Structures are given as C-alpha cells and as structure tokens.
Amino acid sequence: MSTNWRISSFSGALLAAYFIPAWTSIAFHIIASPVHGLYDRPSVSIGFLISDHLHLSGMASVRVAWLLALARITTVAFFALYLALLALPSVRERGGGDETLGMALALGSVLSFVSMLAASLVGEAEALRLHATELLMLLGIAIVLLVEGAVPREAHARREADTSLPAGNLSLQQP
Secondary structure, three states, rough: OOOOHHHHHHHHHHHHHHHHHHHHHHHHHHHHHHHHOEEEEOHHHHHHHHHHOOOOHHHHHHHHHHHHHHHHHHHHHHHHHHHHHOOHHHHHHHOOOOHHHHHHHHHHHHHHHHHHHHHHHHOOHHHHHHHHHHHHHHHHHHHHHHHHHHHHHHHHHHHHHHHHHHHHHOOOOOO
C-alpha cells in the first residue's frame, strides 16, 4: 500500500471527484441549451441577475451563459489535469500538482463566490446554499494546501540551517 499520499493530495482528489462530473454536466447543459441551462438550479442566480437586474438582451444572456460554461469547463480541466499529475507517484510525493489544484481552487472559488452573491441578491435560497457549500469545500482544501505546503519549506530551511553550523557547536555535553 502506498503511503506517500499527503492530506491535500487526497482531499484534492475527492474534491475533483465531485466537481468534474457535476460541473461538466452543468456546463454541457448550458452549451446545449444556453437559455434553458442558465435557468437550471446551479445557474439560476446568475440567470436572474442578468435578466432582472442588469436587463441584458437575449443574445447577451446567451453570451454570459457561454462564458459561465467556459469558466466551469476550465475549472474542470484544471481538476482533471491535477488528477492526471496525481497518478504519477514522483509528482505526487513532491507536491508537483499543487499549482494546478491551486488554479482549480481559485477559479472555482471565484465562480462559486460570484454565484453565491448573485443568489443572495436575487433571493434564491437553494442556489445560495449550493454555492456556499461549494465555496466552503473549495476554501477548506485551499487552506489545507497552503498549510501543508508551508511545512516542507520550513523543514528544508531548518535542515539547511543545521548543516551550516560548525561541528564544534553541536556538542551535547555541559561546559
């Protein structure tokens, strides 16, 4: 059994297992039918915001729907790339996929936050709960990634500082 899984690697894989199928189906539904897909539960808050508050035309609403689908697909692509990098043990041990996970977390967090604000503005309680839950999942993994990424750097700096001390100063005997 492999023991080189870091907490952020495992958590990122679980998060990718949720976001890849969920956001891919939402994005493809928007691509297939932009107006209908914009008013489904995961995107209804943005749909109401652009139609009721921003008073955009039909074609402008379709363009916003396509941009929303593009943002979701881009986030899914970063999660998929992270899973591909995670499959390589040497990359996983070094934390080489942390940048791709960070990009997926950043894009997903921004999209979920904007959707949450839109849901709050238009009064969609279920959409607000959905986007708040997604945002909390993304931010939780981001915090784990930041904390876990700082520990190896500090340990490496301590090791370098220990090797730079002269050998005579490392005595354990009392003077």
